[in-house]
Amino acid sequence: MYTGNELRDMFRKFFEERGHKILPSASLIPKDDPTLLLTVAGMVPFKPYFQRRVEPPFPRATTAQKCVRTPDLEEVGKTARHHTYFEMLGNFSFGDYFKKEVIPWAWEYVTQVLKIPAEKLWITVYPEDDEARQLWIEKAGVKPERIIGDPENFWAAGPTGPCGPCSEIYVDLGETRGCGRPECAVGCDCDRFLEIWNLVFMQYNRDEAGVLTPLPKQNIDTGMGLERIASVMQGVETNFDTDLFRPIIDFVADLAGIKYKENPKNDLALKVVADHVRAISFMLADGIRPNNEGRGYVLRRILRRAVRYAKLLGIDKPFLESVFRIIQRDYAQAYPELKDNENFIINHLNLEEKNFQATLDQGTQMLQEKVRELVEKGETVLGGSDAFYLYETYGFPVELTEEILAEQGLSVDMPSFQASAEEHRQRAKEQSQQMRAAAESADLIQRAKALGVTPFLGYHQVSCEAKIEGLFVDGDERQDAGEGEEVTIFLSETPFYAESGGQVSDEGVLRTPRAEARVLEVKKGVTGTFYHRIQILTGVLHLGETVEAVVKTSARSATARHHSATHLLQAALRSVLGEHVQQAGSLVTPERLRFDFTHFSPLTPSDLKAVEGLINEAILKNMNVDATEMSLDEAKKSGATALFGEKYGDTVRVVTMGTFSKELCGGTHVHSTGEIGLVKILSEGGIGAGLRRIEAVAGLEALAYLRSLEEQVTEVAQALKAQPADVGKRVQGLVTQVKDLEREVSHLQAKLSKNEAEGLLGKVVEIEGISALAAQVQAADMEGLRQMADLLRGKLKSGVIVLGAVSEGKVNFVTTVSPTGLSGLHAGQIIKEVAKIAGGSGGGRPDMAQAGGKDPGKVGEAIDKVPTILRGQLKK
Known part of the structure; x- marks a missing residue:
C-alpha cells in the first residue's frame, strides 16, 4: 500500500524520467492573475505559458500543486471526495509533445506503475475526438468497448482563448460501491466509477464569435487528484480514510473523546474539521491573512467553520494549534513552508480562534433571545431567515442552531433557511462572475510579448537615449501622438523604475528636439516589458523615434x-x-x-x-x-x-x-x-x-x-505665555485645573438632579395597581440619566420608571422595573416601544434598559405613551 507522500513522489519521478522539470508547488496566491482569488488547479501557474503571454523557460514540467476551491464548501464531509484544500498531480507540455505521447504515458503509469488492472479501467473521450480514441486503442492497447464518448469532455480557459477536448480515466471500484441499478455505468452519480485522471488536449483558440482555430503550438495539461488516487491505492471508501486525513481525524476524535465511524453526525464534523484545518494551515503558510475581504475572507470563513464543527463535537477549548502540529508533522517534508512560517501560522490560528469564540458567544446570546421571543409568542419554529442570519453573521451552523432549539422542543424552518442560503449563494456567484482581468488590449499584450523584457538601466544611471518601440492610445497602436494626449509607450531600454515591491515608479520626462512628455507612471507586465504612461506636453512623438529619457532625480x-x-x-x-x-x-x-x-x-x-x-x-x-x-x-x-x-x-x-x-x-x-x-x-x-x-x-x-513640530510648540508656548521648554508643565497644570472644574460641575449637576428627582415623585400614577413614573427631565448625558433613575428607584421601592432627556440634540431614554419581573414586565421590552416613537431603538435587562432616539421633538410624545405601553404589556 502506497502512502500519500510516496504517491506524490512516484508521479513526479515518473515524468522526470521522461524529460519533465520537477517544479515546486506555486503559492495558493495566484501571481499576476486578477481573475482568481486562489490557485484552483494545477495549470493556474502556467496560464501565461499556455496563453503565450510569456515564453516558457522549459518545454515540459511536472508538479504537485496546492489548490483551494470553495464553491462546494457545504458538501465537505457529506461526500467521499469534496475538499477545500487538495493536491493536484500534473504533467504539462508547452508546445512540446501532444496526444500521441501523453496517452501511452498515462496508461503506462496507471497500469504498470500503480498496477491498477486494465479490466477495472474505463476511458472517456470527446465524441468528435477520433484521434484520441484511436491513440487509446493503438498506442495504449485499450479495448475499444472500454472507451466511452462524453460530450462534456471539452475544456476551455474561458469564453475565449485556449481550449480543447479532454480524456478522462475512470476506475471501477466494484458493484458493492454502486447504486445497484441496471443502467449504472461510467458517469453515474454513485461512488462506483471514480475519475482519477483528466488529460486536457489544448489544441484550439476560440475567438469571440466562437470559431475554433488550431493553435500553432498545442499544449498538454493533466490533473490527477492525490487524495483520490490515494483512496484507490489504499483500498478505502473515501478520501478521508486515507493516510492523508486519518491521523488528523483520529487526533480530533481523541480531543473530543469520541471514536471515528461510530456516529454519522460526529463523522461529518470530524471530516469538516480535518479538511478545514488542513486548508487553513496551507493558506496561512503561503502568507494569506484572515480578514473580511477577498482570499482573507475565504480563509476566515473556513477557519470559523472548523471551530463551529469542533464545538458540535464538544471541543470548547482552543484546539487549532494542536491539530496544525499533526499536519505539520506529516506534510512539512513535502511543503517546508509549514515549518518555515510556523510562528506566523500559530499566531494567526490562536488569535482568530480566540476572537471567533467571542463572536460565537454573542451569537449564542442572540439565539437565546430568539428562543425567548418564540416562547412568549407560543411558537415552536424559528424562521429560516433568522437561522441564516445567525449563520452568516455569527458563524452559527444551522446544525448547532437545530441542536440548541431541539433541547427546548423547538425547530428551524429548514425550507426557508435553504431559500435564504440559496439567495446568498446566487449573489456571491454573480459577484464572482464579475471579476475580470485588468483591461489591456490584445494588440498591447501582443506587442509587449514580442518585445519581451525591457532592459532597466536605472540602478546605475538616471538618463539614457531610447527608441520608442510601441505607442498606444486607449489600447490602439498608433504611429504618433500629439500635445495633451495620454499615451502608453514601450522603450528599447529605460532608466525609469517600474512600480514594484511597494516602491512607486519614477517620475521624469521624455524629450526630442521637437517634443516633450511627462512620465506619469511606469508598470512592469508579466512579460517583463515596462509600460510607460506619459502625457505629451508639447510637440508630437513618433513610433520608432529616439528620445532622451530623464528621471526626476530629486524624487x-x-x-x-x-x-x-x-x-x-x-x-x-x-x-x-x-x-x-x-x-x-x-x-x-x-x-x-x-x-x-x-x-x-x-x-x-x-x-x-x-x-x-x-x-x-x-x-x-x-x-x-x-x-x-x-x-x-x-x-x-x-x-x-x-x-x-x-x-x-x-x-x-x-x-x-x-x-x-x-x-x-x-x-x-x-x-x-x-x-x-x-x-x-x-x-x-x-x-x-x-x-x-x-x-x-x-x-x-x-x-x-x-x-513643523517645533513651530507648533512655539505657538502653544506663546499662547500660554511660557518658554517652549516649560510648555509640558504648563499644559499639565491646565489639565489638572480642568479636571477639578469638571468634578465641581458634576457635583452641582448631581445636586440639581437630586432636587429634580424628589420633585418628580409627585408625578407617580397607578396603572393596573402598579406605580409608574414617566417624565422628560434635564440630564447632560446617559450617565446622568441613569443616576437620576437609580435615585428615583431607591425612593419608589416598587414600580416602573421611564425617563427621557435631550442634550445637545441627542435623545436618551432609561427604564427601570423594580423588583425584577414585576407583574411580568421587562424593562428592555418597554424601552423598545418607547424609543421607537422617537425614531430610536435599544434594549437591556429585565430590571433596567437604555435606548437612544433620533427625533428630539418626539421625546414628549414618547413619554406620554408610556401608560398605554404598560397597559398593553400587562395584558400579555
Missing part, C-alpha cells in the same frame, strides 16, 4: 532614502521584537514610508524608541549599501530576508547594508546609509488581526516634520 533620491530606511526598519524591528516579525506590505514614496508587519500586540513607547534608535545608529555608521545578484538558493543560505508569500525567480538581487540588514529586493537605494540623514517614526498602530503598521519619514522630509 528618485527621496524615494531611495525611504526605501533604504525601510530595510533598516525591518532589521531593527526583528532585533527589538523578535525574529517572528515579517513584512506584510509596504509603500515607499518620495514623501514617506509605510511598513506593515506581523506582530500581535502594540509596540510600547520604549519599543518604538529602541527601534528608532537602532535605525539612526545604523545611519550614523554610514555603512555601504551593496546590491548583488545571485541564485535564490545562495541568497537563502546567506541569510537574506525574503518577503513572506512572494515567489522569486531563480536569480535574485540581494541588498546588503553592512552587517545590519540583508534582504532580497529589486528597488533603488542609497549608496551608503549616511545618505538617509535621519529617520523619524510618525505613528504605529494595528491594521488587522496580528498586523501592525509603522509610518515614518526620512531625510529632508524628517527635517520638515521636526520643524
Whole structure:
C-alpha cells in the first residue's frame, strides 16, 4: 500500500524520467492573475505559458500543486471526495509533445506503475475526438468497448482563448460501491466509477464569435487528484480514510473523546474539521491573512467553520494549534513552508480562534433571545431567515442552531433557511462572475510579448537615449501622438523604475528636439516589458523615434532614502521584537514610508524608541549599501530576508547594508546609509488581526516634520505665555485645573438632579395597581440619566420608571422595573416601544434598559405613551 507522500513522489519521478522539470508547488496566491482569488488547479501557474503571454523557460514540467476551491464548501464531509484544500498531480507540455505521447504515458503509469488492472479501467473521450480514441486503442492497447464518448469532455480557459477536448480515466471500484441499478455505468452519480485522471488536449483558440482555430503550438495539461488516487491505492471508501486525513481525524476524535465511524453526525464534523484545518494551515503558510475581504475572507470563513464543527463535537477549548502540529508533522517534508512560517501560522490560528469564540458567544446570546421571543409568542419554529442570519453573521451552523432549539422542543424552518442560503449563494456567484482581468488590449499584450523584457538601466544611471518601440492610445497602436494626449509607450531600454515591491515608479520626462512628455507612471507586465504612461506636453512623438529619457532625480533620491530606511526598519524591528516579525506590505514614496508587519500586540513607547534608535545608529555608521545578484538558493543560505508569500525567480538581487540588514529586493537605494540623514517614526498602530503598521519619514522630509513640530510648540508656548521648554508643565497644570472644574460641575449637576428627582415623585400614577413614573427631565448625558433613575428607584421601592432627556440634540431614554419581573414586565421590552416613537431603538435587562432616539421633538410624545405601553404589556 502506497502512502500519500510516496504517491506524490512516484508521479513526479515518473515524468522526470521522461524529460519533465520537477517544479515546486506555486503559492495558493495566484501571481499576476486578477481573475482568481486562489490557485484552483494545477495549470493556474502556467496560464501565461499556455496563453503565450510569456515564453516558457522549459518545454515540459511536472508538479504537485496546492489548490483551494470553495464553491462546494457545504458538501465537505457529506461526500467521499469534496475538499477545500487538495493536491493536484500534473504533467504539462508547452508546445512540446501532444496526444500521441501523453496517452501511452498515462496508461503506462496507471497500469504498470500503480498496477491498477486494465479490466477495472474505463476511458472517456470527446465524441468528435477520433484521434484520441484511436491513440487509446493503438498506442495504449485499450479495448475499444472500454472507451466511452462524453460530450462534456471539452475544456476551455474561458469564453475565449485556449481550449480543447479532454480524456478522462475512470476506475471501477466494484458493484458493492454502486447504486445497484441496471443502467449504472461510467458517469453515474454513485461512488462506483471514480475519475482519477483528466488529460486536457489544448489544441484550439476560440475567438469571440466562437470559431475554433488550431493553435500553432498545442499544449498538454493533466490533473490527477492525490487524495483520490490515494483512496484507490489504499483500498478505502473515501478520501478521508486515507493516510492523508486519518491521523488528523483520529487526533480530533481523541480531543473530543469520541471514536471515528461510530456516529454519522460526529463523522461529518470530524471530516469538516480535518479538511478545514488542513486548508487553513496551507493558506496561512503561503502568507494569506484572515480578514473580511477577498482570499482573507475565504480563509476566515473556513477557519470559523472548523471551530463551529469542533464545538458540535464538544471541543470548547482552543484546539487549532494542536491539530496544525499533526499536519505539520506529516506534510512539512513535502511543503517546508509549514515549518518555515510556523510562528506566523500559530499566531494567526490562536488569535482568530480566540476572537471567533467571542463572536460565537454573542451569537449564542442572540439565539437565546430568539428562543425567548418564540416562547412568549407560543411558537415552536424559528424562521429560516433568522437561522441564516445567525449563520452568516455569527458563524452559527444551522446544525448547532437545530441542536440548541431541539433541547427546548423547538425547530428551524429548514425550507426557508435553504431559500435564504440559496439567495446568498446566487449573489456571491454573480459577484464572482464579475471579476475580470485588468483591461489591456490584445494588440498591447501582443506587442509587449514580442518585445519581451525591457532592459532597466536605472540602478546605475538616471538618463539614457531610447527608441520608442510601441505607442498606444486607449489600447490602439498608433504611429504618433500629439500635445495633451495620454499615451502608453514601450522603450528599447529605460532608466525609469517600474512600480514594484511597494516602491512607486519614477517620475521624469521624455524629450526630442521637437517634443516633450511627462512620465506619469511606469508598470512592469508579466512579460517583463515596462509600460510607460506619459502625457505629451508639447510637440508630437513618433513610433520608432529616439528620445532622451530623464528621471526626476530629486524624487528618485527621496524615494531611495525611504526605501533604504525601510530595510533598516525591518532589521531593527526583528532585533527589538523578535525574529517572528515579517513584512506584510509596504509603500515607499518620495514623501514617506509605510511598513506593515506581523506582530500581535502594540509596540510600547520604549519599543518604538529602541527601534528608532537602532535605525539612526545604523545611519550614523554610514555603512555601504551593496546590491548583488545571485541564485535564490545562495541568497537563502546567506541569510537574506525574503518577503513572506512572494515567489522569486531563480536569480535574485540581494541588498546588503553592512552587517545590519540583508534582504532580497529589486528597488533603488542609497549608496551608503549616511545618505538617509535621519529617520523619524510618525505613528504605529494595528491594521488587522496580528498586523501592525509603522509610518515614518526620512531625510529632508524628517527635517520638515521636526520643524513643523517645533513651530507648533512655539505657538502653544506663546499662547500660554511660557518658554517652549516649560510648555509640558504648563499644559499639565491646565489639565489638572480642568479636571477639578469638571468634578465641581458634576457635583452641582448631581445636586440639581437630586432636587429634580424628589420633585418628580409627585408625578407617580397607578396603572393596573402598579406605580409608574414617566417624565422628560434635564440630564447632560446617559450617565446622568441613569443616576437620576437609580435615585428615583431607591425612593419608589416598587414600580416602573421611564425617563427621557435631550442634550445637545441627542435623545436618551432609561427604564427601570423594580423588583425584577414585576407583574411580568421587562424593562428592555418597554424601552423598545418607547424609543421607537422617537425614531430610536435599544434594549437591556429585565430590571433596567437604555435606548437612544433620533427625533428630539418626539421625546414628549414618547413619554406620554408610556401608560398605554404598560397597559398593553400587562395584558400579555
